[in-house]
Amino acid sequence: MAVYPSLISLQCFIVFICISIFSSTVAASEPPLTLDYYKSTCPNVFDIVRKEMECHVLSDPRNAAFIVRLHFHDCFVQGCDGSILLDDTIDLRGEKRASTNGLNSLKGFRIIDKIKNELESECPGIVSCADxxxxxxxxxxxxxxxxxxDVPVGRKDSKTANYDLASQNIPTANEGLLGIISKFLYQGLSVTDMVALSGAHTIGMARCENFRARIYGTTSGKNPLADSNLSELKSICPAMSGPGDNNVTAMDNVTPDLFDNSFYHTLLTGEGLLNSDQEMYSSVYGIETRKLVHKYAADPVAFFNQFSDSMVKLGNITNSDSFVDGEVRRNCRFVNT
Known part of the structure; x- marks a missing residue:
């Protein structure tokens, strides 16, 4: 007989979520962001960023996923303040080496450096790294x-980073659905936002270290992988940790270089590469998320519309301290001296 969560456990979870939302200081403030913030000070900012991104994505489509992931990891720690871009120094411990950031597996920093250099030539000291x-x-x-x-702008760059929050706030690959939901709600993002934003995995790659437990059946969840390519995945990712930990494969093996809704189709067939993704469809707690997975799998327009709205909400997660004490870094890797 299937065992379902009791009403008491669900009520406890709801109370926990309410406490999390109430205690969240990152998402509580309304961001003073506008679409025309750089209209007079750096009118070409959007054109410069777009042209640089065109070069990098055309040369390697994986760069698109790298940048989206960087943005997500930035906003979930202290808000969207560029803290993820900071390198370690004697006086500052950055976020790049946090376990949830894959021990330096995040990529795309050089792309941001290149864009920053172009903007510093065009309008020095004006455009923040966070923007x-x-x-x-x-x-x-x-x-x-x-x-x-549309992307509202006007963010400032933080002078700090938070290694501990990076380890705590960012969802992990083998995490259960309730834990993931709580982390999104803490940021002021709804369950709908969570399911839509997870759709960015349609262009992402996953490291063996993050899907090993899934393909070898050792995850704590009850989502056995039903992947017809299981033998191929095992050839990419050996059972024992070691040199193969950094081997990668696409989370959407149908159209890995296109942003579409095929990611959700993999969940419908039990082929989600990450346990955290498959949980949205297979978890016993996933009554709402399961409906959303079905919806976005059937209606790509609905997915695109919600993803756009959710990305605006993600980008509006602010760090109130950075608006008061922040700066526009000259180099995205280091605080100004």
Whole structure:
């Protein structure tokens, strides 16, 4: 007989979520962002970012996923303040080495550096690294046939990073559905936002370390992989940790270089590469998420519309401290001296 969560456990979960939302300081403030923030100070900012992104995505479509992932990891720690871009120094411990960031597996930093250099030549000291990353993420999606959305700008760059929050706030590959939902709600993002934003995995690659437990059946969840390509996945990712940990494969093996809704079709057939993704369809708690997976699999327009709206909400997660004490970094990797 199937065991379903009790009403008490669901009520406890709801209470926990409410407490999380109430205690969230990152998502509580309304961001003072506008579409024309750089109209007089750097009118070509959007054109410069777009042209640079065109070069990088055309040369390697994987760069689109790298930038979108950077933006997500930035906004989930202290808000969208460019803290993910900071390198370690004697006085600052950055976020790049946090376990949830894959111990330096994040990529795309050099692309942001190149865009920053171009903008510093055009309008020095004007455009923040946080804004560059947010605009670049939008353009990355467009360049692989994804949807458009307007990007409000005016963010400041944080002078700090938070290694501990990077380890705590970002969902992990083998996490259960309730834990993932709580992390999104903490940021002011709804369950609908979570399912839509997860659709960005249609252009992403996953490291063996993050899907090994899934393909060898050792995840704590009850989502056995029903992948017809299981033997191929095992050839990519050996059972034992070691040199193969960094081997990668596409999370959407049908159209890995196109932003579309095929990611959701993999969940319908039990072939989600990451346990955290498959949980949205297979978890016993996934009554709402399962409906959304069905919806976006059947209606790509609905997915695109919601993804656009959710990306705006993601980009509007702010760090109130950065608006008061922040700066526009001259180099995205280091705080100004």
């Amino acid at each position: 560059i990353l947010t605009i670049a993420a939008r353009d990355a999606v467009i360049l692989v046939d994804g949807p458009y959305w």
